[in-house]
Amino acid sequence: MRRGLIGGGVLAVLWFFCGWLPYVLSGAGGSLATLGQLLPSPMRWGMFGSPVGWAIVEHVLTLVVLVGGFALLASWFSTSRESTATGRTAFAAAWLAAVLTAFAIGAALDLGSVASAISWSGIRGAAGSTGFTMSTTWWAALVGWLPALIFLKAGRGREADATPAERLRSRSVVLAAVVAVALVALPVAAEAGSNAAQEQLRQDQAAAEVEAQELADPDGAAPRDPDAPGEPVPAAAPAEGAAPDGACTAEDTFLTAPGTDAATGHRGQWIQLVNVSEEPCVVEGYPDVAYGDQNGHLLDVIVEHGGAFMAQDPGPAPVTLQPGEAASAVIGWDANSVNGQLAARSVWIAVRPGELRSATDISLDIIPGATVHVTAWQIAAPSGS
Template sequence: MLAAIAVASLIVLPVAAQAGRDATQQQLRDDRAAAQASATPDPDGAAPVDPDAPGEPVPTEAPRADPIPDDACTTANSTLMAPAPDGATGHRGQEIQLVNAADTPCTLEGYLDVAYGDQNGHLLDVTVEHGSSFMAQDGGAVPITLQPGESAFAEIGWDANSMHGQLVASTLWVATRPGDDRLTWDMRLDIVPGATVKVTAWHLRQSGT
């Protein structure tokens, strides 16, 4: 009789262990569902954060074919500032300012490097083009020399987009040019996958503007 009980125990214990694991997994699923249900809805109706969403991280720099000149203005010797964008009749514009923070002059030519990360921390699928937008005119790339403390500017422009149910730009990544290290800001913008962003060349501010 004792032997029969022992055999029965050997059968029941593994079944009980499996049942415990199943219960734990179900509890984890229930907890995740409850957390999602209790989360505050996004005010713009954007897609909720999904920790299991596929995607690639935003690269910390964009590829560049030729080396950056030794005397170039870079994120190492300059300060970049990215204030909140302006809006007008369904269009958006954001001015980026670069200040030479070094003790010697630095040179700048070409276009700002821009990328965006979504609410899941992944690279947002956005087309970045050089040129004018509704909010800013592009004068083309010209050589600029900045003395210590002097500034140059570039503008980013895009059309407003509905964010309902969408991945949206939640971080802005900017560098002086492709190949330089990108700096990043947490910044919610109505830029969604498939959007086109226009970027002007670096330029000096005209007097009186």
């Protein structure tokens, strides 16, 4: 029995080595992947997609059948032919034990596949799910000589086993029971692993669909891409010239950027600046404007000072805002198609360049390369508002 367990251990090592090597090579790509496809493998490829827990269970059950099954068959063949067996016949008998053990594993897996598939694909469809028996038997016929040789070598030069025959029979019965249970449980574990893998795939697909819906743009622009390259919108633009005396700042004003108006292919957005401090402050010139896309990156937009179709530019002039008073300006641009493109999904506005920008989430049909026109601050709402 001892040399049978040794030979079975060698058979198990070969099984897992020949099963994992093609899988590893296939992941390497290139000529190594081609080589991996040519190597015979006794393991079912579906096992590599099973959750780790079920894959471990399947490995353990296979190990039990390989070691125990080979030990039982090789020992039985050796004992039954002990009086007449030569070295060659003992070697052939052990080789046959390796083939029969691999055959049993393949047959068990095929029966499990048929039992699982017959309910939804019928007998013909279930028959198409077989094939493990042929692959495992063919593999064992190719490599079974090595555990057979180890089995033969382990028995030479050793005295007969002094263990009483009754105890040997008891051990054989226990081992046979363990192997039988493992052989029955193996296809159950394989099917459970396949079902768990399919369920995981369904969950991953459902999660991907939910994520795609969350990333999709309601206006048809390109979906959000968390991994897209780009630069974030700067919190403030570089200052341009000196600020006027008593200038309004981000700390003592409040900016609003409501929705847009449209007319004959043109867009206009009125922005308002309110003095929320207790002292008068002065605004002069043009507001600082920038846009962020759906990925939170700075959108490449050309900002020009001046009037647009929706409003006239009053030109830069000092505007003194008393506490609670407001100044306004207009941003104008031509309509654009956002289909499949990056588009403005936030507008960043400051009193003037150099001041801290205030961000407002809003969907606008402004795309990379578009030109927007900004009018100067004025105390009254621009005409056409």
